[in-house]
Amino acid sequence: xxxxxxxxxPGLSWIEVGAVVHSFVSGDxxxxxxxxxxxxxxxxxxxxxxxxxVSVDTWKFNGNKELEIEVNFHCKRLAVALGMIAxxxxxxxxxxxxxxxxLGCHTLIKMFSESERRNIVLRDSIRxxxxxGGSCSCGDYWRNQVEVRQTTSHLLSI
Ligand SMILES: [Zn+2]
Ligand SMILES: [Zn+2]
Numbered sequence: 001x002x003x004x005x006x007x008x009x010p011g012l013s014w015i016e017v018g019a020v021v022h023s024f025v026s027g028d029x030x031x032x033x034x035x036x037x038x039x040x041x042x043x044x045x046x047x048x049x050x051x052x053x054v055s056v057d058t059w060k061f062n063g064n065k066e067l068e069i070e071v072n073f074h075c076k077r078l079a080v081a082l083g084m085i086a087x088x089x090x091x092x093x094x095x096x097x098x099x100x101x102x103l104g105c106h107t108l109i110k111m112f113s114e115s116e117r118r119n120i121v122l123r124d125s126i127r128x129x130x131x132x133g134g135s136c137s138c139g140d141y142w143r144n145q146v147e148v149r150q151t152t153s154h155l156l157s158i
Contacts, residue, residue, distance in 0.1 A: 013075035
């Protein structure tokens with residue numbers, strides 16, 4: 001899977017709806033339902049901001065300046081939003097990702113699982129994440145493995 005000599009493989013997320021696989025890159029606007037997807041994503045983010053009383057575009061958690069969630073359109077957020085629109089409410093949302101999920105998206109998807117009352121399963125290049133009720137089955141494995149500084153620069157590079 002890993003290609004040597006390629007500095008940064010483009011991130012790709014995909015989701016199956018019915019028999020059709022929909023794939024996204026970050027900031028993707030090529031999907032025919034793109035407008036709906038972005039509107040849904042923005043509505044979900046707004047819901048969380050209200051719930052957590054956050055009014056700025058960069059969210060700081062636990063008073064930790066380094067741990068921020070930038071509002072962006074990373075591919076897995078788009079795939080999750082399509083799942084919210086297109087799949088029946090009783091159905092879990094299963095998203096695949098060719099790279100490791102970034103910490104910002106991991107935190108955000110945890111929140112979505114609570115605010116939208118949906119179970120979300122994300123298979124990234126390392127492991128399965130099962131998000132439910134605001135927590136993830138990996139027990140925040142991510143946080144222990146990656147330096148926050150590294151994560152922050154990844155977020156800013158998008
Ligand atoms: Zn991300
Ligand atoms: Zn996880």
